[in-house]
Amino acid sequence: MTIQAELAAINEKAASNNNHEMQQLAFSCIDLTTLNPTDTVSRVKAFAARVNDFYNDYPTLVNVAAICVYPNMVRSVKEVLAVEPVKIAAVAGGFPSSMTFIEMKVQEAKRAVELGADEIDIVLPLWAFLDGNKLICKEEIVTIKEAIGEAHLKVILETGALAEPEKIHHASMLAMEAGADFIKTSTGKMSPAATPEAAIVMCRAIKDFWMKTGKQIGFKPAGGIATTEDAILYLTIVKEILGEEWMNPQLFRIGASRLANNLLSDLLGEEITYF
Template sequence: MAYTKDIEPTIQPGSLKAKVENGRKSNEPKEDKYEQALHKYNCDVDEAQVKTAVEKIIAEKVPENDNEEVKKFLLGSVELTSLHTTDTEESILAMTEKVNKFDEAYPDLPHVATICVYPNFAHIVSQSLEVDGVEVAVVSGSFPSSQTFIEVKVAETALAIKDGATNVDIVLPVGKFLSGDYEGLADDIDELKQTCGEVPMKVILETCDLGNLSNVKKAALLAMYSGADYIKTSTGKEKQGATPEGVYVMAQAIKEYYEQTGRVVGLKPAGGINTVKDAVTYYTIVKEVLGEQWLTNELFRLGTSRLTNLLLSDVLGKDTKWY
């Protein structure tokens, strides 16, 4: 099918974009609902205060969580990820088969929470995955940049879901955020959430590109107000991944959003999680800020590829390379 620049994007009734279009047709002044939403929260984050709070958590609380029970839980919260230019159907199938055989090899350990791949591999994972309780996640919406037409993002997401994706990770339009186009940002996220329907959608903030922790909090809140079921730190494709300070601020945003709306949103640190201690640190921050309610593998996920074998080795007490 040929596409031309004359094609007008379809606007779904009831969407944020439709409401905006209807607003433009009237002479009534348009209300800046996004700024109003942010004004309900203190988005002026004191970075020194956050650094001190995080250092205190790491010094006083991380040691008590550095145990086998927590590491087993973390193993069951991992999103086993392969997002390489060199990925092939054969390599994704081989990764999926390792998940299938894990239960037989390690019956007393939890399996990973998710297999995360590019959208064109969703059908391979969906058709070959034999383990109950493992989700099929895809990165969609022009990952990792989010820089394309919304119609392309919607089509990619819809096709991945049709092929069996049960989780969708999209990237927050960072350029729109930095230029102050909160309306355009919210429209993108809202339309993709409508495409996902009941399929949980994670919004990746790409925290390292946001400039400061105040922006991290604003981006987290805007993502949640626009329909995010999870907020996620990073794509793993930029200069830096998750940081304890970023995760702390995102957890605070989730807590405050929950107190305002009653809506529970999950958290996924991802990118640069290189050690077991990193994983235990993020677990501890979530526990201290959000509490036990968020310590399930449905609400707390870890986006990583290398961590799985490290956790497995720690739990078993010997070097193990299953994945």
Template sequence: MELKLRHKPIDQVGIEERCARFKTRSIKTDAKMQGLKMALSMIDLTTLEGKDTAGKVRQMCYKAMHLHDELPGLPTVAAVCVYPEMVASARKYLGSSGVKIASVATAFPSGQTNLDIKLADTKQAIDAGADEIDMVISRGKFLQGDYNFVFDEISSIKEACGNKRLKVILETGELGDLENVALASRLAIDAGADFIKTSTGKIQPAATMEVTLVMLEVIRDYYFETGKMVGMKPAGGISNSKLALHYLIMLKETLGDAWLTNEWFRFGASSLANDLLKQLVKQTTGVYQSGNYFALD
């Protein structure tokens, strides 16, 4: 059966102009504090390196749960994100904190292996205690136009996830243009994605406002058609509070208040936490702290 993928034509100039306007917005006082705390609560703290150890995961989990040590009343982050081999360690250290565990799977970051291995990768992470799976699509197959292959693969992984949420990583830096980003977004959603995600963080460019806006508009159109909400996760390259707030403005004006929660929006940007903490302390005390003071990396 041939897929009938639908999305509106992309007006690249219009997308760029809208993003430029978002970047001119300024948020002050109480609204800024609310936005900074919201952004902090939406972060997936991430370590995805070959040198990862149980000790490094333990340190990251501690930080995920103890941001309020820097300033009383702060939320925890939404989740920590690790390789399947590190999920058991994360589960041990997070305990009943409420911080979720996300695990990359399906031969992250390249996706270059067969479906049986991808399913085994997914099962390993879920059996070890993952709450969410971040899978990568087969970009080579997508760029060849083999959309049925990509659709079936996502559907199979979604089935393997059971009641766990599935984030589908498009790796937009490899897709070529915004038309392909829109097409891949709709394909992933139709195949069962609970979230669509820009990037692995291993390829440049990673998240951009233009790419994210296109993906948000696909989510909006799908919601208007079906009444079903789908989450969004820009990942990679969002490292300062000002930019994070611009993303939240874009989110609110494109999808509305219902998406302004970590249930439906995440930042894949561990280094962002440092800058958010600096800004929150500045807003509260009037004094900037050094980035090293927070030592979240």
């Protein structure tokens, strides 16, 4: 089946999946993200405090999966965050371009973990991948994975730059073989960001890897995902290709900044601006 034909079938199923249960699941899989040059310590601490308050304000709902920030803001989140199920994620490794030295990437990722990050999001070095130097890509991922120990590693493929399904599949397999715990579509810093077509290719690759190795790798679409309909579509892609085993925050995340409020609004039937 072609990607377009598969997407058309999934779109039909996504419409019927847009219900309260799936909306709540999507919310619980959000990596609540703030990656702005104007992020300050006080703003980031207030951001984390809102996550702390969420259970008190909405006791019938499940909280987000993680807060995602720049490495220098990890300590600020760690000092405030008091709800254990919510993880701390940090972008690192020269995010968003990956255009720096491997020594700097390793040190940045390792330091973020030392300050309290549970998860590290890095970018595949496109400058090497697009030039055909896959060995550099693998070595970087392996080295950073070793440096961060038990922390989870998400590898961003920047699928908009790869464009071709074959390249996206190849990059997905390379990242997983090198030790990625998750593969992620995009940084959100270039266009196009996440697309359903790229998600289908990546989920197919995750399935191929699982069937080959027995290891379940997580999937994270990110970049431009703002509406409830968007979130449900990506959840449906995961459900149809990978199955319900992947439909949880351990194996599925959505990188988003605007999505949380839109999902809350649909869940509660009124306009909500909470985060």
